[in-house]
Amino acid sequence: MFKSKYNVPKDIDKRISKLKLKIDSNNTYIDFLKKYNVVVFNTEVNFDYCIDCDGESLPLEVILGFSKKYYEDLIEINDTYLDRIPENYFAIATLNYGDLLCLSPNGEVYYWDHEVNDLYFDLSVKNGYLEQNTNLKLVANSFDAFLSMITRTEIEDDYNPDEDEYNNPNIPFPDEALDSFIKYPKSISMTPQNRLIIYLKKMELSEKGREVLAKLKEEGFL
Known part of the structure; x- marks a missing residue:
C-alpha cells in the first residue's frame, strides 16, 4: 500500500534525532520513517484512502517525511503548529483538508480537527484567543494500529x-x-x-x- 515519494535521506538517523519526538525510540513510527519518506494518498482520481474516527470517514492526504515542500515536511508542519496542538504531541500526517494526525508521548494516534482544536482569535478575549480545546479524538492505540485502519474507498459518482x-x-x-x-x-x-x-x-x-x-x-x- 505504501510508496515513498522521495528516497529516505542517507542521514535519516541524524534527522530523526533532531525531531521533537517524545516517544520511545523503539516505537514503530521510527521504523516507518527509516523505511518511507513522504507517503501521498490523494493521487487517484476516483479513490480516497481513509480512516474511521468515531464513525466519520476521514480522507488521508500525506504521511509526513522530509521534503523541500512545506506541506510534506515534518519539521515545517510541526513548527507551524507549535502551540496549536497539545504540548509534546507531534504531527505525523495531514488529512481531511486542513486537519492533522498527531502522535502522543505514549505512542497513540490522535485526530486534531482544525475546526475544533485550533486557536481562534477573538477581540473580546483579553489575550486575543479563545481557550483552546485540547481534547483530541483517539484514532488508534499505536502507529501500527493506525496503519492497519487505512482503507481504499471509491468516491461516489453522484457527488456534486x-x-x-x-x-x-x-x-x-x-x-x-x-x-x-x-x-x-x-x-x-x-x-x-x-x-x-x-x-x-x-x-x-x-x-x-x-x-x-x-x-x-x-x-x-x-
Whole structure:
C-alpha cells in the first residue's frame, strides 16, 4: 500500500534525532520513517484512502517525511503548529483538508480537527484567543494500529461539488474564510491541487478575495 515519494535521506538517523519526538525510540513510527519518506494518498482520481474516527470517514492526504515542500515536511508542519496542538504531541500526517494526525508521548494516534482544536482569535478575549480545546479524538492505540485502519474507498459518482458552497467555484469565500487564509497563509500550501484550483477561482470573485490572493502571491505561498 505504501510508496515513498522521495528516497529516505542517507542521514535519516541524524534527522530523526533532531525531531521533537517524545516517544520511545523503539516505537514503530521510527521504523516507518527509516523505511518511507513522504507517503501521498490523494493521487487517484476516483479513490480516497481513509480512516474511521468515531464513525466519520476521514480522507488521508500525506504521511509526513522530509521534503523541500512545506506541506510534506515534518519539521515545517510541526513548527507551524507549535502551540496549536497539545504540548509534546507531534504531527505525523495531514488529512481531511486542513486537519492533522498527531502522535502522543505514549505512542497513540490522535485526530486534531482544525475546526475544533485550533486557536481562534477573538477581540473580546483579553489575550486575543479563545481557550483552546485540547481534547483530541483517539484514532488508534499505536502507529501500527493506525496503519492497519487505512482503507481504499471509491468516491461516489453522484457527488456534486456544487452542493457544497465551500467547494463551489461560482460562490465567493465569506470574509471569515478569507481572514483565515491571511492568518494562516501556509495553509494554502496544504490544499490538494483539485481544490486549490477552485479556491483560487473563488478568491477572484470578490474584492477582498482578490486582495488576499495578491497577498498570498506576494509572500510566495502561491
